[in-house]
Amino acid sequence: MGHREDLLEGAKRCLMEKGFVRTTARDIVKESGTNLASIGYHYGSKDALMAQAFVELVQEWGEKFDPADRRDTEDGGSVERFRDVWARMLETLDESRPVWAASLEVATQGERLAELRKLMAAAQIEGRSGLVAMFTGRDEATLDEHTVRTLGGFYQALLNGLMVQWLFDPASASTADDLTAGLRQVIEAAAPEK
Template identity: 35%
Template sequence: MGHREQLLAAARKLLEDKGYAHITTRDLVAASATNLASIGYHFGSKAGLLNEALGLVFEEWTDQLAKVALAEPEATPIARAHLTWAAVLRSLADNRVLVLSFAEALAQADRDPALKAQLADLQDRTRSRIAAIVAPAFGGDATAADPRCRAVASFVLAVCDGFALQWMLDPDRTPKAEDLLQGLVELRARSEL
């Protein structure tokens, strides 16, 4: 394992242990058994390293959620969205520190153009992944680049992010996955009457 991989592994562990805002370059060097110059060489800055590690973690989480969305080949697009949102709610406790780290990074993004660009790219990659899952529901030759697919993907992402924010503030009053699914099923049934 080279310095780049060592630094990413250390950053990921420190994000889980300390949160984004409390990690120092000394922490990263000590945890990775590398040196300060390696951070600059591979990532440009401490923020660049932390943002890449955070992006990798969220891409893994997106992969897990995509598996949930695609697990039932015959599920309708709405059913897939419901299952994904329920999976987000179920996984928030396991990803608590990472969700908090992302919120800490967002709070700093407006003052750091490079950080803002990295986080915007992460959001766009996530949106593209979701759009690729949504595209077949439109039929024909719809692709992940279709504006309709990207808009629906943005909506799905907004719901997931909204649940995460609600949960960070008050986990006990954030809906449980089962309550969400039951409520959505009942609303759909009532709209069909």
């Protein structure tokens, strides 16, 4: 592994142990066995490196519960698939708590992390696309901008809300069955009366 990869792995470990706010460039250098100049050379800034580390951690987390068959399926977006994806997500939340806590740090730190927030906002679009693919089985490459913004935004809002519930109190957070029952109620309420 070269300095670029070492820095990224070191930043991931720091993010999991210390979060965004408490991690310094020196922490990353110590954890990666590299030098301070490497951060600027390979990533431009500590915040850009931390943003990349966060994105990769979220992608690694997503791979743990992503359905094995992401190709188009007959149930693409079924209520059963909705429940199954949420169930897999919830099974991994314990080990991913540091990642979600770090994302709340970015969201709540305001102007203090302005550069990082800008980088994370751009990564948010990619996250929406991945969520649509997981919940529907559709290939990300086939998704149009409208679908990513609307359906992806819907799934992302649910995920972020669940994350906050779970970080505050896992015991009272919604379960996959709760979310599915809620979705069924929304569908029924939206259906035209006969």
